[in-house]
Each structure stands twice: as C-alpha cells, then as structure tokens.
Amino acid sequence: MRVRSAVVLGAFALVAAGCTTGGHALPAPLPPVPAAARALVAWSQAVCTSVQALQGLQTGIDEVNHTAADPSQAGFLAPEISSYVSGITGRIGQAGQGLKSVPPSGIKAADAFVTQLGKSLDEVTEKAPSDTTAQPTLAQARELATTVAALKPAAADLSKVVRGDAKLNASSNVAPACAPVRQFGPVDAAAPTRPLVEWADTMCGAVTAAMALKAQKIEDLIITDPRYARLSGFDLGxxxxxxxxxxxxxxxxxxxxxxxxxxAADKYHDGLLASLRAVAPKLPSSDSQTADLAFQPVEQLKPQAEQIIGVLATIALPSPDLPAIEAANPVLAHSHDVAPQCRPLGSPPPTLPPAANGTDLGACAGGKCQVLVTGQADITASGLTFTASVTLSGVRILQDSGELSFGTGGSGSFGTPGHMVTVRLAGVLDGKAVLDISTG
Incomplete structure (x- = not known):
C-alpha cells in the first residue's frame, strides 16, 4: 500500500511541475467557452426556427405520387395536390419571412448562410404556381418537388457555421429552437443554461401577454374618427x-x-398559471364568432367588451415580480439576460428608436420615411392617404379599404398591385409610435 501511495504522489508531482510523462508533453488546457451573447442567441433562435420549418419538405410528394398511381384514388388527387403545394409554399414563406427579419450577426459565415438560404427559398417560391386561386396540376406539384429536392440540407450547413465561431456556438447552444453543437472547454458556473433560457423566455413572453390583457382599455377598441367609425364593430367583435x-x-x-x-421561480410560474386558470372560465371560449359579432351594433357590443375588460383586470401577477426573483439566482439571471423575449435585468427604461424624419409627416409624400406619430395622424405616402392611430401596445392603420392592426416589429400593406404602401411599427411607447413607411 505504501508503494502505491508513493506512485500516486509522484504522478501528482509530475503534473504539478508541468513535466512530461513517457516523453510526451501534456496537452495544453482548453480555452474557456465564451459567454453567450444576447444578440447571437436571438439570431440563433430566429434562424433555427426558419430552418426547422424546412425539415421534411422532400417527403410530401411521395404521397401525391402514390395517389396519382392508383386509379381508385382519383377523387382524392386534386385536394392532395392542393394540400401539398399550399403546405410547401406556406412553410417556405414562413422560413423566408423569418430570415428576412434576422438582423446581421456580424459573423461573415453566419450572415452568408442566411443570405444564401434566403436566395434558395426565393428560387423555390418562383417555381410555385403563381395563381393561388387555381387548382395546381400534378406537373406543377412535381416541378415544385424537384426544386425543393435541390435544396441543400440547411440544418447541416448551419451546424458547420455555428461550429466555426466559439461565441456563436455558445449562444446557439442555449437558444431553445436550436440543436446543440458540441463545444469543448470549461464553462463559467454562472453561465446561462439552455433549460433556464427556455424557461425565462417562455415566462417573459407569458408575463408580457398577461400584462397586455390586464391593461386593455375600451378606448383602444372604439374608433372615434367618424370616417372609420364603421370599423369599431369589427374591433369590438x-x-x-x-x-x-x-x-x-x-x-x-x-x-x-x-x-x-x-x-421561488417555480412558485411565480404556478401563481400566474393559477390566476389565468381562474379567469379563463369567465370569458367567451371561442374565437369563431368574429364575423357574426362584427355586424352587431356598437352599442350592443360595447357592454360585452367592458365586461370582459373587467374580468381581464382581475389577472393577478404574483409578487415579488419575475425580474426580482431571477436576479436572486446568478444562473437564472444570466439566462434571463440572453433570452430573446426578456429585457435584460438592470437595463434602462425602454425608449423609442429614433425616427429619421422626426415628426415631419410630409417627408412621407415621396413614398419612404421613418416618422414619429403621437396619438393619431393622417399620412400620405406616394399618393395614398391613411390614418395611423397609436394604441396601448401597437398601431392601427385605417384607410378606405379597411383596417390593419399590429404590434412592435409587425407590419401591414395596402393599396393595389404595383402600388402598395407598407407600414412597419419600429416601436411604441406612451401613446407614441415610430413608423417605417415604404412603397413598392
């Protein structure tokens, strides 16, 4: 036993002295895994979500071909072709829109991946039947399938890109929508973890949504401008x-x-869930009645809406609040700080992004502007006039043909083919909104 102890001690002495064993140098220690970056987590989440939408695209045509080869299934072929084509175009469109909204990562290979994948998806879209009202043919479905089959496996290419940058790798590995890519090296004990980033991200989104429901006001649902008063019924319904x-x-x-x-975190979650469960039975259970409600008089709809607003006001947000609970746990705090739907702890109060044209609404006449709107304003862009009305959490765009409503980051378009106005909400706060307006 004494001899064995001496050998062990000798081995430790060699390591401590930095010596070699058996004539071979000891490997250098691995560098630490870099900290995940909030912007790169958001980039990873958005890109991985788009890539996931593309998984399994190549398999759908097999069922179509099987049905086409069986005369007894002839009656099912047309709807199956329609389902296949609409499914492909829908998923391609979802992925493409997601990629278009991704800001540059600052990593050359990563941004090149997004650009190339976007171009590939545009090529698929060009092969899809242009007349969405007509029944697509079997030949069109097969041509679309051939184009889809030529798409490179995006998930594998994305993994290579992620593996090529240590900080992107660390950030991608905690993004809930991404498949982890193995990374070696010591990790800080307080570094964010994938499960806690997912927990914080979901909770931040839920709390934001609950607060918006709780703060709903009848004033945001009734249009007082007589030009558009007829639309109040739709909003209320x-x-x-x-x-x-x-x-x-x-x-x-x-x-x-x-x-x-x-x-403490799980207690907060349970408390919020219990509060929402208590409120749910007191509210209408279906959203399929919108069309019928929209034709009812505003005077009849307003009391119903006010009653619902009263119920929503009883949603109880647990105390202490979520940021206070998360701040008490270093790993959860760091996970919160990189979660895309969360505002970093200790960050300054939110502010509106700057508007390039300030409050000069006349700058929109040429068809492109970025302006600050307070309350409600009439805007003319490239000859098309509309009214922008700021609500508690978004903006309402009113024009002769109808109404568009969306929140921060959302957008809507109106006009005629070849002459469309697109409005994007860059930010909203305290009755003011920054609008990006373009035409095309």
Missing part, C-alpha cells in the same frame, strides 16, 4: 371573441413549462 382563446393559449403555454428547479 374581434376582441370579444379572441379574449377567451388568448387566455386559454397562455394557460396551455404555461402548463407545458418544465419546472426550473428554483423554488
């Missing part, structure tokens, strides 16, 4: 029929959250 399903979706989302393992 839409709100009445969607409030219940909105709460139900939050209940479903929170019900699938994996516990964080942090007692």
């Amino acid at each position: 839409s709100f009445i029929s969607s409030a219940g399903p909105g709460v139900a979706r939050l209940v479903e989302t929170l019900g699938t959250v994996t516990p964080s393992g942090i007692p």
Whole structure:
C-alpha cells in the first residue's frame, strides 16, 4: 500500500511541475467557452426556427405520387395536390419571412448562410404556381418537388457555421429552437443554461401577454374618427371573441413549462398559471364568432367588451415580480439576460428608436420615411392617404379599404398591385409610435 501511495504522489508531482510523462508533453488546457451573447442567441433562435420549418419538405410528394398511381384514388388527387403545394409554399414563406427579419450577426459565415438560404427559398417560391386561386396540376406539384429536392440540407450547413465561431456556438447552444453543437472547454458556473433560457423566455413572453390583457382599455377598441367609425364593430367583435382563446393559449403555454428547479421561480410560474386558470372560465371560449359579432351594433357590443375588460383586470401577477426573483439566482439571471423575449435585468427604461424624419409627416409624400406619430395622424405616402392611430401596445392603420392592426416589429400593406404602401411599427411607447413607411 505504501508503494502505491508513493506512485500516486509522484504522478501528482509530475503534473504539478508541468513535466512530461513517457516523453510526451501534456496537452495544453482548453480555452474557456465564451459567454453567450444576447444578440447571437436571438439570431440563433430566429434562424433555427426558419430552418426547422424546412425539415421534411422532400417527403410530401411521395404521397401525391402514390395517389396519382392508383386509379381508385382519383377523387382524392386534386385536394392532395392542393394540400401539398399550399403546405410547401406556406412553410417556405414562413422560413423566408423569418430570415428576412434576422438582423446581421456580424459573423461573415453566419450572415452568408442566411443570405444564401434566403436566395434558395426565393428560387423555390418562383417555381410555385403563381395563381393561388387555381387548382395546381400534378406537373406543377412535381416541378415544385424537384426544386425543393435541390435544396441543400440547411440544418447541416448551419451546424458547420455555428461550429466555426466559439461565441456563436455558445449562444446557439442555449437558444431553445436550436440543436446543440458540441463545444469543448470549461464553462463559467454562472453561465446561462439552455433549460433556464427556455424557461425565462417562455415566462417573459407569458408575463408580457398577461400584462397586455390586464391593461386593455375600451378606448383602444372604439374608433372615434367618424370616417372609420364603421370599423369599431369589427374591433369590438374581434376582441370579444379572441379574449377567451388568448387566455386559454397562455394557460396551455404555461402548463407545458418544465419546472426550473428554483423554488421561488417555480412558485411565480404556478401563481400566474393559477390566476389565468381562474379567469379563463369567465370569458367567451371561442374565437369563431368574429364575423357574426362584427355586424352587431356598437352599442350592443360595447357592454360585452367592458365586461370582459373587467374580468381581464382581475389577472393577478404574483409578487415579488419575475425580474426580482431571477436576479436572486446568478444562473437564472444570466439566462434571463440572453433570452430573446426578456429585457435584460438592470437595463434602462425602454425608449423609442429614433425616427429619421422626426415628426415631419410630409417627408412621407415621396413614398419612404421613418416618422414619429403621437396619438393619431393622417399620412400620405406616394399618393395614398391613411390614418395611423397609436394604441396601448401597437398601431392601427385605417384607410378606405379597411383596417390593419399590429404590434412592435409587425407590419401591414395596402393599396393595389404595383402600388402598395407598407407600414412597419419600429416601436411604441406612451401613446407614441415610430413608423417605417415604404412603397413598392
């Protein structure tokens, strides 16, 4: 036993002295894994979500071909072709729109990947039937399938890109939508973890949605401008029929959250879920009545909406609040700080992004501008006039043909083919909104 102890001690002495064993140098220690960056986590989340939408695109045509080869299934062929084509174009469109909204990462290979994948998806879109109202043919479906089959496996290429940059690798590995790419090296004990980033991201989104429901006001639903007063019925009807399903979706989302393992955090989650579950039965359960409600008089819809607003106001947000709970745990705090739907702890109060043209609405006449709107304003862009009305959490675009509503980052278009106005909401705060307006 004494001899064995001496050998072990000798081995430790060699390591401590930095000596070699058996004539071979000891390997140099691996560099530490870099900290995940919030911007790169958001980039990874958006890109991985788009890439996921492309998985399995090549398999759908097999079922179409099988049906086409069986005369007894002739009656099912047309709807199956339609389903296949619409499914492909829908998923390609979803992925393409997601990629277009991804800001540059600052990493050459990563940004080149997004650009190239976007071009490939545009090529597929060009092969899709242009007349969406007509029944696509079998030949069109097969041509689309051939184009889709030529797409390179995006997931494999993305993994190579991620592996090529240590910071992107660390950030991608904690993004909930991304498949982890193995990374070697010591990790800081307080570094964000994938499960806690997912927990924080889901909770931040749920809390934001619950606060928006709780803060709903009747003033945001009724259009007082006589030019568009007829649209109030639609807004009220839409709100009445969607409030219940909105709460139900939050209940479903929170019900699938994996516990964080942090007692205070899980208590907050359970408290919010219980509050939403208590509110849900008091609200209309279906959002399928919008069309019927929209034709009811505003005087009849307003009391219903006010009753629902009263119910939503009873949503109780647990105390202490989520940021306070997360700040008490270093790993959860760091996970929160990189989660895309969360505002970093200790960050300054939110502000509006700068508007290039300030409050000069006349700058929009040429068809392109970025302006600050307070309350409500009439804007003319490239000869098309519309009214922008700022709400609590978004903007309402009113014009003769109807209404568009969306929140920060959202956009809408109106006009005629070849002469469209697109409005994007860059930010909204305290009754003011920054709008990016373009035409094309």
